[in-house]
Amino acid sequence: MPLSFRPQLEVRDLELVLVLGEVGSTAAAAKALHLTQSAISRALGQAEERLGTRLFERGARGVVPTVAGARLIASAPRLLGDIKELEHALLAQVTPPRRVRLVCECYTAYRWLPSAAAQLSQRQPDLQLRILTEHTRDPVSALVGGEIDVALLTTGQLPKGSASLAEQPLFSDEVVFLISAQHHLARQKAISAAELEREPLISAYAPPAEVNWFLRSVFGRRKPRLTFTRLPLTEAIVDAARAGMGVAVLSEWMASSYLNDGSLVIKRLAKGPLRRPWRIAYRRDALETAQRLIVALGKSAPRLARS
Secondary structure: OOOOOOHHHHHHHHHHHHHHHOOOOHHHHHHHHHHHHHHHHHHHHHHHHHHOOEEEEEEEEEEOOOHHHHHHHHHHHHHHHHHHHHHHHHHHOOOOEEEEEEOOOHHHHOOHHHHHHHHHHHHHEEEEEEEHHHHHOOOOOOOOOOOEEEEEEEEOOOOHHHOOEEEEEEEEEEEEEEEEEEOOOOOOEEEEEEHHOOEEEOOOOOHHHHHHHHHHHHHOOOOOOOOOEEEEOHHHHHHHHHHHOOEEEEEEHHHHHHHHOOOOOEEEEEEOOOOEEEEEEEHHHHHHHHHHHHHHHHHHOOOOOOO
């Protein structure tokens, strides 16, 4: 592009037309941008003069975009986004990357957690997220010891009175039971605790705290005698259920993706949904990253029920 070519549009012009297109009047735009109405009218007139075309038709009821104005409104978000992305990229070149170590207490989250982490890293080029799966079985101890910065928890409890750690609720998922369509319980509407006690249960390897939560939530204070088959992969758990080897215990967001061919069915606990609450725990010096991760999780995690 020749150096003699200078764009007539400025960033403030793009912001102005976006607001005017949304609110439809110079008075409302003045309020939104904390300016006077005369300043809005003057800025719009100057932009139109520099471009050599009208962007809005003025009327008693407000302003209406012209063809040129409508095209500019449609393009403005992309142009502003490109500028902002360039600013982040330039900043990343001169700012040392922030390294944040992340883990999840439940293996089921690793199906969608990388997507949330990647989305966050794209928006924050100076941020380097590392998922340390080796701390999955005891993320709280890793947080306390400073080996990780952020953890997604289902059952683990932070030590009381910790000044360096904080947490907040995220969402909940539902634990369900996946069985073969040929299983003798397949025609029932739901499964009772007594029926579960008589069936082999198939699950992933879970931390002791999560196992205790499951037993307490399903059986109360009673200590049932259960037979567990523990497998390391979700596909293996599902295939074992499909083969009629028992009842698979899975998060609903995992189990629902295996129902397409009709060979498996989901059953819920007869006494009501088995909701598992999730929390995000973090070291206080990682507060900003934790808050940004919460936003990314809301877009990446599947079928979440808010707590």
